[in-house]
Amino acid sequence: xxxxxxxxxxxxxxxxxxxxxxxxxxxxxxxxxxxxxxxxxxxxxxxxxxxxxxxxxxxxxxxxxxxxxxxxxxxxxxxxxxxxxxxxxxxxxxxxxxxxxxxxxxxxxxxxxxxxxxxxxxxxxxxxxxxxxxxxxxxxxxxxxxxxxxxxxxxxxxxxxxxxxxxxxxxxxxxxxxxxxxxxxxxxxxxxxxxxxxxxx
Amino acid sequence: xxxxxxxxxxxxxxxxxxxxxxxxxxxxxxxxxxxxxxxxxxxxxxxxxxxxxxxxxxxxxxxxxxxxxxxxxxxxxxxxxxxxxxxxxxxxxxxxxxxxxxxxxxxxxxxxxxxxxxxxxxxxxxxxxxxxxxxxxxxxxxxxxxxxxxxxxxxxxxxxxxxxxxxxxxxxxxxxxxxxxxxxxxxxxxxxxxxxxxxxx
DNA sequence: CGAAACCGATTGACCAGTCAGTCAGCCATT
DNA sequence: AATGGCTGACTGACTGGTCAATCGGTTTCG
Numbered sequence: 367x368x369x370x371x372x373x374x375x376x377x378x379x380x381x382x383x384x385x386x387x388x389x390x391x392x393x394x395x396x397x398x399x400x401x402x403x404x405x406x407x408x409x410x411x412x413x414x415x416x417x418x419x420x421x422x423x424x425x426x427x428x429x430x431x432x433x434x435x436x437x438x439x440x441x442x443x444x445x446x447x448x449x450x451x452x453x454x455x456x457x458x459x460x461x462x463x464x465x466x467x468x469x470x471x472x473x474x475x476x477x478x479x480x481x482x483x484x485x486x487x488x489x490x491x492x493x494x495x496x497x498x499x500x501x502x503x504x505x506x507x508x509x510x511x512x513x514x515x516x517x518x519x520x521x522x523x524x525x526x527x528x529x530x531x532x533x534x535x536x537x538x539x540x541x542x543x544x545x546x547x548x549x550x551x552x553x554x555x556x557x558x559x560x561x562x563x564x565x566x567x
Numbered sequence: 568x569x570x571x572x573x574x575x576x577x578x579x580x581x582x583x584x585x586x587x588x589x590x591x592x593x594x595x596x597x598x599x600x601x602x603x604x605x606x607x608x609x610x611x612x613x614x615x616x617x618x619x620x621x622x623x624x625x626x627x628x629x630x631x632x633x634x635x636x637x638x639x640x641x642x643x644x645x646x647x648x649x650x651x652x653x654x655x656x657x658x659x660x661x662x663x664x665x666x667x668x669x670x671x672x673x674x675x676x677x678x679x680x681x682x683x684x685x686x687x688x689x690x691x692x693x694x695x696x697x698x699x700x701x702x703x704x705x706x707x708x709x710x711x712x713x714x715x716x717x718x719x720x721x722x723x724x725x726x727x728x729x730x731x732x733x734x735x736x737x738x739x740x741x742x743x744x745x746x747x748x749x750x751x752x753x754x755x756x757x758x759x760x761x762x763x764x765x766x767x768x
Numbered sequence: 769c770g771a772a773a774c775c776g777a778t779t780g781a782c783c784a785g786t787c788a789g790t791c792a793g794c795c796a797t798t
Numbered sequence: 799a800a801t802g803g804c805t806g807a808c809t810g811a812c813t814g815g816t817c818a819a820t821c822g823g824t825t826t827c828g
Contacts, residue, residue, distance in 0.1 A: 377773080395596065399818065407777040414819065419669045439591060450766070461602045471697070480681035482593045482740045483673075494742055504765070520743060521734070525760050528733020529726035537726050539683045541695055555718060559726050563764030564714045565651070580808085600784065610809040617784065 378416045380406045384405050385423045390469035394424055394477045394485065425487065428478045431470060432492055435459065439499040453526060454557040456500060460530050461553050464537065465546070472538045475531060513561075526560050527535025570747035579617045581607045586624045595625055595678045595686065615688065625686065629679045632671060633693055636660065640700040650708025654727060655758040658699060661731050662754050666747070673739045695725060698724050713760075727761050 384406035388397050396397060399420050403410045417423050417515045442455040466473040486493065501523035507513035513522075533552055535543030583609035589598050600621050604611045618624050643656040655693075665672040679687045680694060689693065704723035709715040734753055737743030 391705045398816090403776095411775050411820090412773080412775095413776095415773070420818070444694060465608065476682075476684045481677075482594060482736065483677045490740065490742070497737075497742065507765075511767075512758045517760060517765065518640075520737075521756055522760060522765055524733045524737050525730035525757065526731040528731075528736075530724045531733070532729025533722070535683065535729075536698075536721075539691065541691070541698065542721060542725065552722070555722055556726065559615070559718060559723060560760065560766075561765045562717065562764045563760075564708075564723055565764075567714075567768065599782090604810095611811095612786085612809055613807080616807070616809095621784070 376410060377406075377408060381413055382427060384408075386391060386427060386467070386470050386473055388529045389424065389427075389477060394473070394486075421485070424473070424477060425488070427470065428474055428489060429492070430476055431463070432489070432496070435463070436492070436495055439496060439503075443499060444522050448457065449503060449510065449512045450557060450561050452503045452507075453500075453561065454554060456503075457526075457530055458553045460534070461549050463564065464534055465549050470537070471534060475534055478500060480535075497527060498554065500527060505524065507557045524559075526556070530556055531561060568644065568727060578607075578609060578613060578755070581610060581616055581627060585609075586673050587628060587668070587674055590625065590674045590678060595674070622686070625674070625678060626689070628671065629675055629690060630693075632664070632675055633690070633697075637693070637696055637700065640704075642695060644700060644704050644707075650704060650711065650713045651693075651758060651762050653704045653708075654701075654753060654762065656758045657704075658727075658731055659754045661735070662750050665735055666750050669739070672735060674737055676739065680732065681736075698728060701727060723761075727757070731757055754766060 381402060383396075385402045388401050389406050392401070397420075399413055400410055402423065403413050404419075405415075408560045413420075413423070417426070438459040439456050443451070444458075445452065445455070447455065478489055480486070482490060482493070499517040504513060504522045504526075505518040508515045508519065533556065534543070537544030537549075542548075572733060577745040582603060586598075586603050586669070588768045589602050589606050593602065598621075600614055603610055603624065604614050604620075609616075615622070618627070640657050643653045643660075646653065647658065662711075673752040679690055683686070685693070696722070702720040705714060705727075709716045709720065734743070734757065738745030738750075743749075
């Protein structure tokens with residue numbers, strides 16, 4: 367039963383993985399459906415057997431990964447850690463996602479998160495959910511006296527997330543060195559910058 | 568003499584201004600050259616009389632505005648103000664640019680700055696110049712003892728710029744209230760977040 | 769046998785950029 | 799002042815190429 371479907375699922379996965387590589391290399395828009403099929407070693411028509419459209423392939427990639435991010439933020443939020451440690455956990459998850467699969471993160475950021483005009487519009491609600499969850503962590507931190515209260519939580523959330531995403535962009539477009547050590551350091555540096563500030567204490 | 572050439576120059580400007588509106592509304596990719604011509608109240612072919620291609624129209628819009636930003640950062644850097652005040656001046660300029668012409672800023676951010684994969688690739692050098700200039704302000708601040716030295720200036724620069732751009736994105740996509748008071752407050756809040764940090768001093 | 773996986777040629781829509789031509793103003797010549 | 803030649807701004811129908819999506823078919827497997 368499972369084995370009868372296994373090959374089918376494999377091909378589907380093969381197509382998704384191929385799409386990650388091709389989208390990362392050429393960008394969504396200048397990728398032809400034929401490119402995905404070729405990269406996957408699969409017939410053109412099979413892409414349409416598993417997906418309604420080229421858009422749906424990207425949708426699937428985004429949703430798969432973003433739901434993990436939402437879960438990770440949620441878990442951090444629910445933990446007993448300090449607000450600062452929660453933020454650091456979120457930053458850590460995002461950086462590790464990039465380390466684990468830079469091509470996928472590139473596709474998600476470039477084609478969805480930062481393309482809210484075209485493709486990302488569809489996912490604005492899910493994207494916003496992440497911002498809101500982070501804002502909640504900040505708000506709780508303020509209520510507990512761990513964060514100052516004169517900065518709007520939504521504002522802080524956007525600053526925090528924007529700072530991380532900008533680091534990723536720098537690595538993605540090789541504006542900034544992205545060695546393993548750099549990535550590791552970035553986790554705590556983002557939090558240090560946002561929580562402690564640039565000025566000496 | 569001047570009057571004989573005036574209408575020609577007007578038409579060029581008319582096309583650029585129309586392009587801002589149409590790009591902001593529909594996005595660069597799903598804008599047809601015919602849409603620009605219609606919006607400008609001009610014949611299709613005239614767009615190609617003044618511009619080599621559809622891309623060149625966007626190029627022109629970006630370059631016009633980005634050079635102003637670079638000049639503003641440069642001016643802030645050269646002033647006698649404190650490092651923190653310099654950063655605040657940069658944030659202020661970007662926010663005011665948005666306030667002055669939100670549609671143009673939307674086009675620049677969505678289609679160029681955050682589209683480094685497709686269109687922005689051409690302008691990566693100019694974009695990077697902004698990051699570098701900001702990093703220089705931070706580095707000088709560190710040398711003067713105004714900023715702590717354990718945060719890499721390039722890292723700080725990306726965080727700072729990323730935080731601002733994320734705020735603009737929030738306003739652009741109406742994820743975040745963008746009243747005039749909000750914009751005004753954002754100028755100092757970004758700087759406060761980045762320089763002082765979220766944690767109480 | 770039936771159902772689902774798989775195949776790839778074909779089609780139909782779309783659109784950037786071209787190009788052959790019109791027209792209005794300007795100057796030179798008479 | 800009239801003529802006509804010239805420039806370049808301006809027009810929009812048309813073309814050539816590109817691709818997403820379809821569909822009629824074949825193979826595989828239970």
